[in-house]
Structure formats: C-alpha cells, structure tokens
Amino acid sequence: MACTAALALTAGCGSGSAGVGNADSGTIHVLVYGDAGNTVEKQIVETFNKTSSVKAVLDTIPGADYQTKLQTVITTPQAPDVFFNWGGGSIAPFVKAGLLLPLDDLIAKDPALKSSFLPAVFDTAVIGGKSYGVPMRGTQPVLLFDNKQVLADNGITPPTSWDQLLDEVRALKAKGVTPIALGGGDQWPTLMWFEYVFDRVAGPGLFQKAVGGDPSAWASPEAAKALGMLKQLIDAGAFGTTFDSVKFTDGGSPALLAKGKAAFELMGSWEYATQQSGNPQFAKDKLGYSSFPAVAGGQGDPNDLVGNTNNFYSVRATTKHPEAVAQFLKLMYSDQFVKAQLAIGNLPTTTNTPQFLSGSASPEYSGYQYDLVKKAPSFQLSWDQAYPPAAITPIHQAVQRFFDGQLDAAGFVKAMQALPAS
Numbered sequence: 244m245a246c247t248a249a250l251a252l253t254a255g256c257g258s259g260s261a262g263v264g265n266a267d268s269g270t271i272h273v274l275v276y277g278d279a280g281n282t283v284e285k286q287i288v289e290t291f292n293k294t295s296s297v298k299a300v301l302d303t304i305p306g307a308d309y310q311t312k313l314q315t316v317i318t319t320p321q322a323p324d325v326f327f328n329w330g331g332g333s334i335a336p337f338v339k340a341g342l343l344l345p346l347d348d349l350i351a352k353d354p355a356l357k358s359s360f361l362p363a364v365f366d367t368a369v370i371g372g373k374s375y376g377v378p379m380r381g382t383q384p385v386l387l388f389d390n391k392q393v394l395a396d397n398g399i400t401p402p403t404s405w406d407q408l409l410d411e412v413r414a415l416k417a418k419g420v421t422p423i424a425l426g427g428g429d430q431w432p433t434l435m436w437f438e439y440v441f442d443r444v445a446g447p448g449l450f451q452k453a454v455g456g457d458p459s460a461w462a463s464p465e466a467a468k469a470l471g472m473l474k475q476l477i478d479a480g481a482f483g484t485t486f487d488s489v490k491f492t493d494g495g496s497p498a499l500l501a502k503g504k505a506a507f508e509l510m511g512s513w514e515y516a517t518q519q520s521g522n523p524q525f526a527k528d529k530l531g532y533s534s535f536p537a538v539a540g541g542q543g544d545p546n547d548l549v550g551n552t553n554n555f556y557s558v559r560a561t562t563k564h565p566e567a568v569a570q571f572l573k574l575m576y577s578d579q580f581v582k583a584q585l586a587i588g589n590l591p592t593t594t595n596t597p598q599f600l601s602g603s604a605s606p607e608y609s610g611y612q613y614d615l616v617k618k619a620p621s622f623q624l625s626w627d628q629a630y631p632p633a634a635i636t637p638i639h640q641a642v643q644r645f646f647d648g649q650l651d652a653a654g655f656v657k658a659m660q661a662l663p664a665s
Contacts, residue, residue, distance in 0.1 A: 270298050271564050271571065274313070274323035276554070277303035280380060283583045287574050297567035310632060317342060317559075324562040325571065330368035330376050330555045331629040332454065337557070338370045344558040345373040349569045356569075359576035363622035364592040367552040376555030377572045381589030382616050383511045385435050385550040389531040393420060393506045401533035405443070405472065408536050412481045415506050421483040424505035426491030430639035431627060433486075433646050435509050436473060438549040438626055439535045444469040446542035447621040454629050456664035461656045465542070470645070470652040472538075477646060487647065494521055501525040509535070511550055515608055516588050532608070534615060548615060549623040553592050585609065592616060634662045 275284050281303055288301045302323060304312045309327075316322055317337060328334050337343050350356045357365055360378050368376025389401055397415060402408040415422040426432040441450060445465035453460035460466065489495040497514065499505040501522035508514065518526035537545035556575065558568050574580055576593045584591045585603040590612050603609040616622065627635045641658035644650040650658065 269296075270300050271324040271562065271567055272300050272302055273556075273571070274302045274304065274316075274326040276309045276327045277305045280587065280589065283380075283580070283587060283589075286583055287580060290579060291571050291574060295567055295570060297564045299567075299571055314632070322559050322561075324559050324564065325556050325568055326559075327379070328376065328555050328557055329551060329624070329628040330553070331624040332631045332634070333628055334368065334375055334555075334557055335370055336631050338375055342560055343375050344560045344562065344565065345375060346377065346558065346572075347374055349565070349572070350374060353569065353573065355576060356572060359593050359595070361592045361594070361616055363548075363616060363619045364552045367622070367624050368555045368557070376557045377575050378553040378592050379556050379575050380554040380591075381584055382553050382592045382612065382622075383513060383551040384548045384612060384615060384619075384622070385439065385509060385511050385535070386514070386532045386612075387535055388500065388508045388510055388514050389533070390500050390503055390506055390525075391529045391531045393503050394531070397506070399506070401531060402536045403533075404536050405538045409476065409479060411506075412476065412479050416480040421499065421505040422481045422507060424489070424496040424499040424508040425482040425486040426489050426496035427482070427486035427643065427646060428488060428490040428495075429492050430643045431625075432491050432496065432510065433642045434626060434638065435511075435549065436476075437469075437642055438623060439509070440472055440538070441466065441469045442547050442549060442621070442623055443535070443538035443541045443543040443545070444472070446544070447547065447623050448542075450623060450626070450629070453659070454626075454664065458660035458662075461659040466656065467652060470655060473645070474652070477648075482646070487643070491517075497521060501530075512590070512612055515605065519605075532611070544620045546615075546619050547621045547623065548619045550625060551628065552622045552624055631663055637662055 273288060275281060284301055288299045292298050313326065334343060346356065356377055357374065364378055364382060368374060387401065394400060397418060397420065399411045399414065402411055412422040445463070449460050449463060449465055489499070491497065491510065496508055497517050498521070500508045501518060515526065515530065518530050556572060562568055576595065578595065578599070581591045581593055581596050581599050582602060585599055588604040590596070590603070590609050596613060600606050600610050600613065627638050630638065637658060641650065641655055645655045
C-alpha cells in the first residue's frame with residue numbers, strides 16, 4: 244500500500260550521498276525515503292549533531308527507487324547504520340539473514356524507546372519476539388471518507404455496520420450515484436477492502452497465521468465468508484464498472500469524491516492532505532471521515548484498524564556505534580520531533596503527541612486519528628507490507644483479478660497460498 248502517496252517523490256539533499264554507508268568510523272549513516280518528509284529528518288540530524296561526538300549523516304534515496312536500492316545496499320559494507328522501513332515483512336528477510344540489531348538491549352537501558360510509543364504501532368516491528376524498529380514519521384490508518392453533501396442529499400449517514408453499507412450502496416446506485424470511488428488501476432486501493440473485511444470477519448489472527456507461513460488460513464471458513472461478502476458488495480454495484488481505469492495516484496478517485504460523483508472512498512489517512520491540495524474547499528467544508536463498519540457476528544473488534552502503522556528506523560547489526568544510535572533513536576519521542584512532524588501533517592504515535600495536537604495542520608482530524616490508533620486492539624499492517632517484497636505484485640494481481648471476476652474464491656485462495664512467507 245502506498246504510504247506516501249500524497250507526497251511528491253523527490254531526491255533528498257542530505258549531508259551524504261544517497262546510499263553511501265558508514266565508511267568513516269566517526270559517523271553513523273541514516274538512510275531515509277526521499278520525499279517532502281525529509282525536512283524533519285534533516286532537522287533531527289542537525290539536533291543530534293550539536294551534542295554528539297559521533298556525527299550522523301543523512302542519506303536519501305528517491306521514493307520510487309527506495310525499496311530496490313535498499314535491497315541492493317543492505318548486504319554490502321556500504322549499508323547504513325540506521326534505515327527507514329515499514330516494519331513487518333519489509334524487514335523480515337533482513338532479520339532472517341541476521342542483518343539487523345535486536346533493540347531489546349537498548350530498550351532495557353532506555354525503556355522509553357518502547358514505552359513512549361502506542362503499543363499497536365510499536366509491535367509492527369517486533370519479529371520473533373524481538374524488537375527491530377523504533378517508530379518515526381507518522382501513522383496512516385485507512386478510513387472511510389465521504390462527501391457530506393452527497394450523503395445529505397441522499398438521506399444517508401456514514402455506515403456503522405456492513406448491512407447498512409450494503410443498503411446505502413443499493414440506494415445510491417438506484418439514484419445514479421457511484422457509491423464508492425475506487426482507484427483500481429493502482430491495485431493497492433482495492434487491497435484495503437480485503438484487509439478490513441477479513442479482519443472484521445475473522446479477527447487479526449487469521450492473517451497473522453497466514454503471513455507467518457500457514458497457507459491453510461486462506462482456505463478457512465472465515466476466509467470464504469469474507470470473500471463472499473466482498474463478492475456481494477461488488478455485485479451490488481458498489482464500485483461502478485470502470486474502477487480499473489481509475490487511479491488514486493493521478494487524482495482520479497479523489498476527484499470522484501470531491502466532485503460528488505461518488506459518496507465514499509476507502510483510503511489511507513493521506514486522503515485528507517490529497518483533498519486539501521487538490522480540492523481545498525471540499526476538504527474544508529464537505530469531506531467527512533469515519534471508521535470501517537462492523538460485521539455482525541464477526542470475530543474482529545470494530546475498533547481494529549488496518550493501514551500503515553508507521554514508518555520505522557531499524558539498525559544494522561554491525562554498526563560500530565550502537566550507543567550513538569541509541570541516542571539518535573531517543574529523539575524519535577522528543578517534543579521537538581513530535582511538533583515538527585505535526586507541522587508537516589504527519590501524526591506521530593508517541594504518548595506525548597496529544598499535548599501538541601493543537602499545533603497540527605488539522606487538529607480535529609489529527610485528534611480523531613490519534614484516538615482511533617490509541618484504542619485499537621489491533622492495527623494490521625497492510626498485506627503488501629506485512630509480506631516480503633517479493634509478494635507485493637502477486638497480492639496486487641490477485642485482489643484486482645478477484646474484483647474483476649477473473650478469479651473466483653478458490654482461485655484467490657490458491658494465489659494467496661502461493662505467497663512467500665515472511
């Protein structure tokens with residue numbers, strides 16, 4: 244799932260060259276995803292360097308190339324000491340290869356490296372019972388966005404149950420309104436529907452079992468029920484007939500929502516910033532948001548979330564300066580860090596975040612998200628980030644083909660069972 248879809252992907256201008264690791268024993272190299280968020284990372288590096296004898300060098304790789312180049316450099320002597328990632332499956336192969344430093348000893352010396360973050364988020368980078376990442380940047384839960392005017396004109400409200408959602412889909416379709424905007428051309432927006440429906444029906448355990456290497460989870464009765472519900476939603480005309488020609492990344496699906504041609508859109512929290520940029524008046528007056536509806540009789544808690552829990556900093560196992568790295572990671576829960584991230588529209592997942600929400604780009608929206616994340620019993624990482632990178636394309640193709648009717652439930656199960664385990 245795209246985690247920085249609303250940001251322009253540009254090469255960062257750090258104090259080091261992109262991808263150049265720690266050749267100098269007096270420095271630690273911090274590698275990050277190159278985009279607009281680098282302004283805060285530069286600020287934090289400068290703060291660290293004011294008091295540390297070991298200096299941090301910030302290296303950036305343009306977002307579009309980040310995953311590929313990280314895979315290339317991580318096994319070489321030029322590997323960074325600290326690097327940006329998504330937790331879960333994005334680092335699981337590195338853990339398996341012994342490339343990452345477990346952070347448990349650092350946490351034992353400074354418990355705030357763990358206790359300063361919301362547990363549902365921090366645990367995303369816990370693998371095999373050991374901690375391999377400290378949250379950085381901000382959380383990005385998936386929410387159900389709506390056009391308040393379209394809902395009011397059609398006498399409906401944000402659905403709190405799956406049955407209500409189906410009823411509203413049918414009512415909107417009967418009036419010639421596309422019920423739900425979907426950027427199916429990007430594939431990953433379609434995946435969000437699977438993530439939530441599977442969670443609401445089966446709870447988080449089914450997916451955890453599957454991503455842990457047990458393919459039988461995909462063939463469970465709960466999985467069959469979730470796929471049946473999705474098929475019912477598709478057949479009801481929820482997404483129209485042209486969703487595969489629409490993309491989020493080129494502004495297509497957000498425009499459908501903003502222009503009143505669709506009532507809802509399920510999207511990551513960056514939808515708000517996207518609408519503020521492309522349709523500011525709509526974002527101000529008519530953009531609504533709510534949590535995903537509950538499923539009657541489902542095993543999943545209605546407060547469960549899916550999405551990108553946060554980005555993380557992980558540490559190379561062979562770093563020469565673990566003490567300096569620990570001091571650098573402490574800044575990820577500092578007041579300065581929280582205020583700087585809020586100022587650019589990110590929502591940190593630190594326990595001290597609430598006291599600074601009034602200074603965020605959108606205080607009401609930030610507060611709503613933070614409360615959701617704080618009370619979430621489970622925050623399921625996007626499937627395409629929870630699995631190893633090699634699984635991303637097969638997952639995207641399977642969800643698209645199911646929505647298109649090219650795969651039936653059995654075909655979808657077979658495709659998911661063939662995925663490489665974390």
